[in-house]
Amino acid sequence: MxxxxxxxxxxxxxxxxxxxxxxxxxxxxxxxxxxxxxxxxxxxxxxxxxxxxxxxxxxxxxxxxxxxxxxxxxxxxxxxxxxxxxxxxxxxxxxxxxxxxxxxxxxxxxxxxxxxxxxxxxxxxxxxxxxxxxLAALFQALYDNNTEQVIELCQREISEAGRYQQFCKRVLAESFLNSHRYTEAEQVLLGCLDQRRNGWALLLMARLCFELQRFSQSQELCDEAIEENRLFAEAYDIKARCFLAENDAEQAFSCIQAATEIAPFSMQRQYLYMDIAHALEDTNAKVLASKQLYEITRRSIRQDVVHLLNYIRSIIAAATLSDDPQQRNRYLQEVAIALQRARRDDNLIREIDFDLFEILCQARLDSISGQQFQAKKTYAAVAEHAETQQQVLPDTVFLLNQIGEFEQADRLAALIDPALQADPVLQRLLSEQQRHNQAQQQHFSQLNKDGIRQYKEGQHLAALALFEQALELAPMNTGCALNVIQTSLQLLKTRSQGPGGNLLDRCKKAFRIVDNMPLPEHHRKRYQELLSQFTQLQQEKRR
Known part of the structure; x- marks a missing residue:
């Protein structure tokens, strides 16, 4: 040759x-x-x-x-x-x-x-x-993704005891493993390990044992591979997966940290890091993994603006959950830096309305800082456009949930493209917010329902107290604000005075939540009717 x-x-x-x-x-x-x-x-x-x-x-x-x-x-x-x-x-x-x-x-x-x-x-x-x-024919078959031909050519080279039989055994085992032909993969790997317990065979057998849920055996094989070569990052990956499957997130995190210290530039490894961080509810680790995914993909064939968006969304989510004011401020600064940096990467952001994304992010930051009226005002200015742009529709949902517009958020969440929702990071961020809000949303709904019941029974003072408690949980909720207005007006009509003084002032404050907002048809009609009643009462009071 x-x-x-x-x-x-x-x-x-x-x-x-x-x-x-x-x-x-x-x-x-x-x-x-x-x-x-x-x-x-x-x-x-x-x-x-x-x-x-x-x-x-x-x-x-x-x-x-x-x-x-x-x-x-x-x-x-x-x-x-x-x-x-x-x-x-x-x-x-x-x-x-x-x-x-x-x-x-x-x-x-x-x-x-x-x-x-x-x-x-x-x-x-x-x-x-x-x-x-x-091995020209084998490399051609690998290039063509022709698994059956790859298997046949490998088996031929092995049977002829060719010079590259060890390489072909590895390719054969990987082909069987990737094709879920586990029995055949195990036969090849056992034969290899009987001859020599080299690193690639140990790792492939560890992968196989993981797929077969033989977690203890998989971990033992990984430990043996690591003893041979401490830089086998994949061995730590497999151990992490085993521990995660056994619900031992602490051990899993220790392993994935070791893997990322050795070789951090792997998307698959960073996704695993994020899975484990979620299991531990480690907010900072989730942000770091999301940032690393963005950095890895920025200049690669897998470049996608969604990695940038998810990184920024992850920081905002972390700021939302943080109880430490200093840590929250650090997250807010990181958002500002990430947005500013993204502005310089026109090739990446040109495919979306980045101005709109930035506006929604700023509204979310305002909400975190307690500026709920400003957040809702910002949303009102872009609502019509934001609700039709698929790439930023999740951010609209995030914002609406933050300010307590739960019903509107649920409606829009159902409109997010399934292909977009399939992204594992975005999927987790959405489900995480829903889980975090669940108790608050249930409490809000119960207070609102109890208030409606009390109102129907003629107990208007009790109803008003319940509606105002509900608004403390969801300060910008349109439906509840309208309930406060309606109940306050009813009390004014009957000349009752509730605790805390001026009912007209309560109406004005509640109207601020609803004024100039895009409203569903049933809320719009109700708003106009209540506004008419309120205006008439004000005129009567002046007389």
Whole structure:
């Protein structure tokens, strides 16, 4: 079998340092390369790869502003721009554990730390080329996502005791595991572990045991893998999942913290971190995970404005729940910084009405600060638009619940697009607010119902007291404000005086809650009738 050299190979160097580009080009030319292109950014590398099928890509991990090398690799794979025969090598001077392990977890063809010698570079390239040539059909099947062919080709290489049988055993076990063919996966892995208890086999067996709910065995395998290599972040992930499945959130959190310290740049890991933080009701940890998801995806193929929105929503939710004024102020400052920073990222926010999102966020912050009238006034100014914009409809629901407009919030929550609600972070934020408000909402509803009953029985003073108690729980609730007005007017008509003095002043205060607000038809008619009665009573009082 003849291996390729660098002759006739299309090579792309992705590095933002011009000096390194020229130096590295000289090294490659001395190794026989004649066709070398450059790209200083991940974005330019992606554009070039859309037009040329490069045979070898040497990519620096840190590329200044924009995508880094890891994100470029994700993009190339997602867009099918990295062909089965292509070699992708990360090249960097960065040797910190989080960067190295996070990069290696994505499994580039190789990872080179600067400085490196020409002989090391040559041997690495030749080794990968040999593997790509020998297993060309398998890499093509993997590229095509043809699982059955992957399994067949792996089994053939293993049966022939080929040079790459260990690699094929790993791919075969992963294929069985991902296809939920657990019995076959276990047979392959047991055979591997009988020969040698290497890290990848231990981790795949641990994953298998987790899927089969054999949690103790899974954790033992993870511990064995960690003993072999303390930087196996995935082993900590699996242990965390096991502990979470056994409702031991404290142990799960300890494990996921260890994993994120080793390799924090994984979306799946951050989602798991958030799951565990929710189980512990650790507000700060949820904010940190949400921020990390936003940072990870900002420049990647998974860039989505929803990660930014959820990060800001998470901070506001944390501020809402905080009993510590200093901590609440820190959250409010973080919201302001996040909004200001997002303003500079036009590519990310152009797909939504960010002005509207910012207005709704400010109204929520006003509500947290006790400025309920200002929050509702802000909502009234944008309500018609806010209720028709799917991306910010959840924020409208959050705001309405905060100011006590529970009925309106429930109506709009039912209109949120199911695809939007499917986002796990947003889903949790919505359910969390609902759970947090549940007792308050039930108490409010009961007071309001009791007030209506007392009103119908002619006990207007008792009814008014109940309605005002309800408004303390939901200070901007339109329906309850109208109940206060109606009851106060009824007391005025009968010349009764309630406790606390002037009933006309009570009416005025309640009207402030309703005036200039967008109202459902039944509330609008009732408001107009009560306003007419109130105006008439005022005129009579003046006479």
């Amino acid at each position: 003849q291996t390729k050299t660098l002759e006739n190979q299309r090579v792309l160097i992705v590095d933002d340092q011009r000096a390194f580009q020229l130096m590295f080009k000289g090294v490659l030319y001395s190794m026989g390369a004649t066709n070398v292109a450059f790209a200083p950014t991940g974005e330019q590398a992606l554009a070039k790869s859309s037009n040329v099928d490069f045979d070898i890509l040497f990519v620096d991990y840190h590329l200044g502003v924009g995508k880094n090398g890891k994100q470029l690799l994700e993009d190339l794979r997602e867009k099918k721009l990295l062909k089965p025969h292509s070699i992708f090598m990360l090249v960097t001077g960065e040797n910190s554990v989080p960067v190295v392990v996070s990069a290696v977890e994505l499994e580039p063809d190789d990872y080179l730390v600067k400085p490196f010698s020409q002989s090391v570079l040559r041997s690495r390239i030749l080794r990968i080329q040999k593997k790509k040539i020998h």
